Amino acid sequence: AEIDSSTVCYFEFNVTAFKGGNQINTLDADTLGSREGITNYNSASATLTVNRQLNVAKAFIPATIASGETSTLILDIYNTNDIPNDKTGATPALIDEMPAGITIQSIDSNSCGGTVSTVTQNGNDALRLDGGIFVAEASCQISATVTASTTGQYTNTIAIGDLQATDTSNADAASATLTVIQHPSITKSFAPAAVLTGENSTLRFRLTNPNPSTLLPSGLTQIHFTDVLTDMQIATPMVVSSTCSNFAYQASPGGATFEVTDASLPAGAFCDITLEVSSSVLGDHDNQSSGVSTAQTTTASPPSNVATLNVDQLNITGVVFEDVNYGGGAGRDQATAGTGGAGINGVTVELYNTAGTLVDTVTTGNDGTQDGVYDFAGVTDGDYYVRVVNNTVTSTRTGSNGTERGVQTFRSDGTTPVTGEVGGRNPAVADTLAHASGAVLDTGNFTFSGGMIDGQAQSVTPVTIAGSDITGVDFGFNFDTIVN
Incomplete structure (x- = not known):
């Protein structure tokens, strides 16, 4: 980093504490090094006051999935009381009710002890913890696989007091939001759909992002798909064009594989990619592209439609x-x-x-x-x-x-x-x-x-x-x- 004279810069990052009390962090003198030999001549300290309490945090990983995909629900339980003040979970210690539309597929891990199960509450799936030991100055974790088939934003909240243990409960609420989107779609066509041997046809891929900006404000990124040509080849010289943002691809003149390695697509928009192809093989040649994967989805979309190029002589x-x-x-x-x-x-x-x-x-x-x-x-x-x-x-x-x-x-x-x-x-x-x-x-x-x-x-x-x-x-x- 560089710091101009008479200026101040900051490094900021999040920390988590597992022990209650006043936690003092000190930067000793002469710890800071610089190319010019200047250092900090005095020590610097800051105090973080951590309440002695039982608390819970939660998250969905990933926080955005496509309908039908899965996400991992993470529950972290913290006991910041001093040793040996362990806490024992009640029966039940916690019932975490999912929003309508989210289904728990499996309980994957539990380091909190006790028994974790899937139950129904108010007609919705819920994760239930019975018992468990919450060790002082430490944390434990429960994870489960969840899914949803309908697009939307699902906020899952554990209210203050929902986590019950020996003479205490969670002092703060914990919330996490799972965003469920639609997969992008890919369609394709040849123009013209019938050519003579040696003539070129334009293969057009259309990528569509069906999600509204309210659901996916940053759009789809890191788009990837592959198209393998059968009885056809990429034209020489190679002619490729795109209206997609951040477009990148891999292909070779005369080759049979066209791979889009990156592209971005705003919410509610579509973009086109075109590629010139030719063939010396007579007949009807069917072509189907792979599904589209993105940074916002964990699986690829369904493959494209089948487009057919007729090659005659x-x-x-x-x-x-x-x-x-x-x-x-x-x-x-x-x-x-x-x-x-x-x-x-x-x-x-x-x-x-x-x-x-x-x-x-x-x-x-x-x-x-x-x-x-x-x-x-x-x-x-x-x-x-x-x-x-x-x-x-x-x-x-x-x-x-x-x-x-x-x-x-x-x-x-x-x-x-x-x-x-x-x-x-x-x-x-x-x-x-x-x-x-x-x-x-x-x-x-x-x-x-x-x-x-x-x-x-x-x-x-x-x-x-x-x-x-x-x-x-x-x-x-x-x-x-x-x-x-």
């Missing part, structure tokens, strides 16, 4: 088919080809971005309903080019040995059919091989360069995907057509 799908009965002229879609429009399995289909870089490669097959189906799954919004590698297209007709060269008769971007491009983008030349390392597709003239292949890509269609799947990106081929 965008798909580009289509069919590569053989138009067996194509007879020349304008190409036909598979439906128009009828029974002659047979899906072809084993065809290599490539996906390129606008820079001409290969994004994905798939092979056509049976999807459970038909042959010749391909699916580029997990595509994000943007412009793409779908290419069919012609030398992997084989005829479905009996007798085919796989060496026949198919000719494109039809293509579609899922919306607009192209029927006048028989033979592909440049019918005068053959389609080149499947993509090889380093090759880049020129999306203007559909030729490859810069890698291990070059040449013309014949069967290419542009596709734009914007928030929803693209279906029907089909390609038709015929093996009886000559174009060059």
Whole structure:
């Protein structure tokens, strides 16, 4: 401590005495030390006069609980008379009636002797002490566990004279107040509740303090809860915000655990905490946070509601088919080809971005309903080019040995059919091989360069995907057509 010149400072603290009479406390000379070498050159004394009597004190620990939680009722009995003036408790020595709404769950300890029990008085639970020895110049203690289910403030009073012992009783009343509050609540939601793989959703936690200021004037402090993400992760970069006071948290980008380690919330108020999350796992992902613990409650609140994030993906799908009965002229879609429009399995289909870089490669097959189906799954919004590698297209007709060269008769971007491009983008030349390392597709003239292949890509269609799947990106081929 520091003391300015010509000033006075004080140290104040509470003391308890167990012996009656004049109790003198003395600070001897030269007891006080200082950095400058200054000390107290004179002694100082003070006298506390302690009445020789029997008395009682009480407390609830903790003094604030949530409804349904428990507190410990402490009764301290003091005998400040000189030795050997012990006192013996009467029968009963004390009946401590609880306020309506407080229930005694158990008697936990008794160092006063005699018998302690739970009884009913005036319809309320009461703690009863029969007998006991109250030793002079000492104190003893009784403790019990109590609870209450209704919010409010419960004042428990032992009146003057309620504690009866040999030729004496307590000279002062003793009171303690138990405050019973509601737990805070926690709710949560995702916005949006449905995202595509890789997209972010905002996870919002709302904390509510339902208690009025008359019951909890200082509000809730040291708020804590944990949220563990399943099949989701905290977004990178991490984005966290809060309207809660004294907010502190622990989390890591890409992690699955978000822990609020501190926050404060005034009476009757709410605050929000938001966290950006994402997922690469398809499906519905349920998420529930732990209950909220505080400095004013001994147990956590019920957990949050279950919020669900739906994670989907965008798909580009289509069919590569053989138009067996194509007879020349304008190409036909598979439906128009009828029974002659047979899906072809084993065809290599490539996906390129606008820079001409290969994004994905798939092979056509049976999807459970038909042959010749391909699916580029997990595509994000943007412009793409779908290419069919012609030398992997084989005829479905009996007798085919796989060496026949198919000719494109039809293509579609899922919306607009192209029927006048028989033979592909440049019918005068053959389609080149499947993509090889380093090759880049020129999306203007559909030729490859810069890698291990070059040449013309014949069967290419542009596709734009914007928030929803693209279906029907089909390609038709015929093996009886000559174009060059």
